[in-house]
Amino acid sequence: MNEPWGPHDLGGQEGGPVDLAERDTAYWEWQIDAMIRLSLKKGLISDFAELRDGIEQLTQDDYDQCSYYERWAKSLAHTLVSRGVVSDEQLTKQIENVRRRQEAGT
Amino acid sequence: MNAPLFDVGQRVRIHDRTPAVHHRVPNYVKGQVGTVERVCGMHGEPEKFIRGDGNPRQRIYRIKIQQENLWQEYQGSVRDCLEVEIFEHWLEAAE
Amino acid sequence: MTNYEDDKDHDHEHDHSRTFQADHAEPTSDGARIGLALRELLIEAGHYTAEEEQTVIAAMQDASPRDGGKIAARAWVDSEYKKRLLDNGAAAIRELGYEIEPYEFTVMENDASTHNVIVCTLCSCYPRSLLGMSPAWYKSATYRARVVREPRSVLTEFGVNLADDIDVRVHDSTAELRYMVLPERPVGTEGWSEAKLAALITRDSLIGTQRDLVLS
Numbered sequence: 001m002n003e004p005w006g007p008h009d010l011g012g013q014e015g016g017p018v019d020l021a022e023r024d025t026a027y028w029e030w031q032i033d034a035m036i037r038l039s040l041k042k043g044l045i046s047d048f049a050e051l052r053d054g055i056e057q058l059t060q061d062d063y064d065q066c067s068y069y070e071r072w073a074k075s076l077a078h079t080l081v082s083r084g085v086v087s088d089e090q091l092t093k094q095i096e097n098v099r100r101r102q103e104a105g106t
Numbered sequence: 107m108n109a110p111l112f113d114v115g116q117r118v119r120i121h122d123r124t125p126a127v128h129h130r131v132p133n134y135v136k137g138q139v140g141t142v143e144r145v146c147g148m149h150g151e152p153e154k155f156i157r158g159d160g161n162p163r164q165r166i167y168r169i170k171i172q173q174e175n176l177w178q179e180y181q182g183s184v185r186d187c188l189e190v191e192i193f194e195h196w197l198e199a200a201e
Numbered sequence: 202m203t204n205y206e207d208d209k210d211h212d213h214e215h216d217h218s219r220t221f222q223a224d225h226a227e228p229t230s231d232g233a234r235i236g237l238a239l240r241e242l243l244i245e246a247g248h249y250t251a252e253e254e255q256t257v258i259a260a261m262q263d264a265s266p267r268d269g270g271k272i273a274a275r276a277w278v279d280s281e282y283k284k285r286l287l288d289n290g291a292a293a294i295r296e297l298g299y300e301i302e303p304y305e306f307t308v309m310e311n312d313a314s315t316h317n318v319i320v321c322t323l324c325s326c327y328p329r330s331l332l333g334m335s336p337a338w339y340k341s342a343t344y345r346a347r348v349v350r351e352p353r354s355v356l357t358e359f360g361v362n363l364a365d366d367i368d369v370r371v372h373d374s375t376a377e378l379r380y381m382v383l384p385e386r387p388v389g390t391e392g393w394s395e396a397k398l399a400a401l402i403t404r405d406s407l408i409g410t411q412r413d414l415v416l417s
Contacts, residue, residue, distance in 0.1 A: 191376040
């Protein structure tokens with residue numbers, strides 16, 4: 001077999017038992033989901049394929065350590081920064097704002 | 107709509123290649139031979155779209171592959187199968 | 202920040218057994234912070250509003266396996282409908298007023314000798330419009346990796362022990378189709394109303410990780 005194209009191509013790999021625990025979707029995950037749908041609707045991105053492409057280019061370590069919505073968030077951020085919709089500086093600054101607010105518990 | 111190149115029941119081989127771009131063919135079915143289970147509609151070709159090469163539409167087929175052909179040590183019935191959606195440009199007729 | 206490889210290198214060896222985090226993240230994770238920060242910037246720049254976000258979230262939260270259950274129950278009581286559903290899922294589902302664009306929809310029927318199960322090995326495609334949010338395990342690396350190769354052992358973990366004379370069909374949702382399993386109608390439900398039948402149908406039975414429905 002070839003090397004897979006990206007870390008997402010998991011079919012046929014080995015792994016432990018499936019974790020069957022049910023988990024409610026957190027509100028921030030719904031917000032990421034909505035952001036993706038609205039980015040499509042508003043034309044900031046034109047197809048899910050763009051986001052999948054971004055996810056497939058994550059390093060294997062990054063892919064394996066991220067949860068589902070973290071991967072979507074990273075991919076959308078990568079795409080929108082590379083398109084100039086937001087700048088890297090703006091995003092870095094805002095991440096810091098989010099972190100500070102979270103740590104202050106507000 | 108282009109006429110489908112393959113018919114239901116026809117044996118086809120999935121190309122064994124890995125373009126360095128987003129594509130929707132899982133590695134484990136590349137190079138495999140299966141039969142057309144269903145002829146589906148036309149959809150945008152992801153590889154060209156991602157390269158900024160328009161969004162040409164391609165026929166999708168559902169391809170049925172026997173599990174014992176996919177995995178050497180497969181545990182189960184010889185009739186167990188896997189079905190996967192493959193774009194026409196990834197298929198060729200097989201003997 | 203997002204830790205992309207500068208130059209994609211396919212020469213390195215991939216381990217066959219990888220260690221994945223459980224699919225669970227706090228809003229304080231790096232990825233969540235990136236997403237939340239991006240969201241604030243997009244709203245601030247007027248690309249969308251917080252009201253639009255709420256409308257989208259409410260619509261997503263509104264979809265649930267009850268919708269898939271209603272479609273399956275209709276197929277149980279109306280054999281002509283069932284024929285249309287299995288032949289062209291999208292058209293038959295639209296008949297009942299559900300919007301599933303832009304996807305094609307394929308409904309696979311379980312019977313005495315066949316069991317169907319659905320996965321998306323590449324990313325976790327799921328019929329959200331008819332089943333609501335996908336379960337965490339459906340998105341997990343272990344389910345995606347293993348169910349295509351060892352479906353019978355994975356199904357056993359879900360409590361489904363298939364006899365040898367039942368064939369397994371695994372459906373890997375790789376492109377533009379979405380799938381739903383039509384479970385077998387349980388014996389002892391003759392004469393039941395469509396609504397009562399629909400209430401029997403579970404999310405997992407529509408994905409194929411449950412086979413026998415329990416009479417309530």
